[in-house]
Amino acid sequence: GAGVSQSPSNKVTEKGKDVELRCDPISGHTALYWYRQSLGQGLEFLIYFQGNSAPDKSGLPSDRFSAERTGGSVSTLTIQRTQQEDSAVYLCASSPRTGGEGEAFFGQGTRLTVV
């Protein structure tokens, strides 16, 4: 597709369940980001993948959160044993370049609600 695609658009889950969020980046983009945004708040960085380098996981809030990127393309963010405070919009972004000119393009986000 032409843009970053995220699925599902909305997800309602029960507390304690695991969820998987998917991101299809723009074809050819080497960098991929996951962010979280709670209502009325700024972007919270979660994880950054860049080519074949080890991912920057410094933003993951707990060991319940993990992410992988297969074949340098599709990425999945997994949240285990979801808690109510995990409710937020999860945004994925991809970027075509390394280094200096790394503008990122965002998907439409997945709104996660933990009940």
Added chain:
Amino acid sequence: QKEVEQNSGPLSVPEGAIASLNCTYSDRGSQSFFWYRQYSGKSPELIMFIYSNGDKEDGRFTAQLNKASQYVSLLIRDSQPSDSATYLCAVHFGNEKLTFGTGTRLTIIP
């Protein structure tokens, strides 16, 4: 810890006036700078990028970069109600991740 700072606002500007949004960053090695606009309930969208010192104009938008003083700004001329949004500054440090400020909420008053 590399930081990007923005005044959270809200910033209120009369319609037709110039809106000025500012951003400072901590790392002198930063190479590229971006402004994103985020409407309520939507994802951020890229509106401007700048790599070199000075001004860059695109329609009603002008990005200004001063690497010596470590700030980047966005000017919106002839502000319209449709410009009301949160504006996010983002800075790229070499091969590291894009770092975002917390955003400035702008309201254009008709």
